[in-house]
Amino acid sequence: MFELKIHPGQDKSGTPEAFNTITLHSGTLLAVVGNTGAGKSRLVQDIEQLVQGESVSKRRVVLRENGILCAKTQGLIAHLGQNMRFMLDTNVADFVTLHNQCRGRDIPLETVLDLANTITPEHITATMHLNLLSGGQTRALMIADIALICDSPIVLMDEIENAGIDKIKAFEALLGQDKLLVLVTHDPHTALMASERIVLENGGIAKHIQRTPEEEKLYKLMTSEYALHQQRQQQLRTGASIL
Numbered sequence: 001m002f003e004l005k006i007h008p009g010q011d012k013s014g015t016p017e018a019f020n021t022i023t024l025h026s027g028t029l030l031a032v033v034g035n036t037g038a039g040k041s042r043l044v045q046d047i048e049q050l051v052q053g054e055s056v057s058k059r060r061v062v063l064r065e066n067g068i069l070c071a072k073t074q075g076l077i078a079h080l081g082q083n084m085r086f087m088l089d090t091n092v093a094d095f096v097t098l099h100n101q102c103r104g105r106d107i108p109l110e111t112v113l114d115l116a117n118t119i120t121p122e123h124i125t126a127t128m129h130l131n132l133l134s135g136g137q138t139r140a141l142m143i144a145d146i147a148l149i150c151d152s153p154i155v156l157m158d159e160i161e162n163a164g165i166d167k168i169k170a171f172e173a174l175l176g177q178d179k180l181l182v183l184v185t186h187d188p189h190t191a192l193m194a195s196e197r198i199v200l201e202n203g204g205i206a207k208h209i210q211r212t213p214e215e216e217k218l219y220k221l222m223t224s225e226y227a228l229h230q231q232r233q234q235q236l237r238t239g240a241s242i243l
């Protein structure tokens with residue numbers, strides 16, 4: 001069980017952040033929201049680097065596994081950015097084999113592909129070249145890779161909604177592995193998927209909110225709308241009439 005604690009720092013004006021400590025656990029989806037320039041990426045970087053007051057925000061972030069302090073982030077924190085591309089000159093099968101070897105894992109290629117293919121509507125095959133995958137396929141393969149091969153307990157993600165993938169399947173895949181997911185988003189549906197959310201304002205954490213039962217109801221309603229939207233998107237892509 002991993003526990004991440006965020007200790008307060010200061011906002012852009014140097015005003016101390018008005019919370020005691022925020023404690024987050026494995027298996028949680030946390031949404032990070034706020035206006036552009038409000039400090040969302042800074043917070044994500046603070047977590048990624050387990051800062052100890054040296055960043056502009058002066059926050060301290062402490063990670064513990066079963067109560068024991070983790071001093072290094074290596075292998076513990078995975079970050080999926082907005083514009084990620086594979087740099088390896090190889091195909092999907094070789095990448096999966098290579099990453100299994102690096103991580104000392106033995107996850108079958110079919111298992112990774114099956115999961116990736118539930119996340120993207122564009123089918124990924126073993127022989128496809130990594131550099132020729134579309135944006136959606138790249139993200140889906142990375143998410144399946146993080147869920148199954150990487151054992152990083154914490155996953156940081158920037159905006160997922162416009163990536164042409166099924167975001168619900170993507171989050172289910174990651175949360176099923178008991179990871180702590182920290183997700184930057186501007187989308188109300190994605191934000192309400194999270195049981196808690198942090199609101200940034202002027203570089204500081206202004207609020208840490210637990211999702212209310214009313215919001216949970218609204219989330220379910222928005223999920224049916226999302227399913228309909230996905231269906232129409234597929235009709236659009238395949239040239240069918242949109243009903």
Ligand SMILES: Nc1ncnc2c1ncn2[C@@H]1O[C@H](COP(=O)(O)OP(=O)(O)OP(=O)(O)O)[C@@H](O)[C@H]1O
Pocket residue numbers: 010011012013034035036037038039040041042043056057058200202203204
């Ligand atoms: N607490 C802080 N103190 C000083 N500067 C800060 C603080 N937080 C963020 N900044 C700075 O403010 C700028 C904007 O922050 P950041 O990029 O994190 O915002 P953002 O919410 O991710 O914006 P966007 O949505 O446009 O990507 C950056 O230069 C960042 O270093």
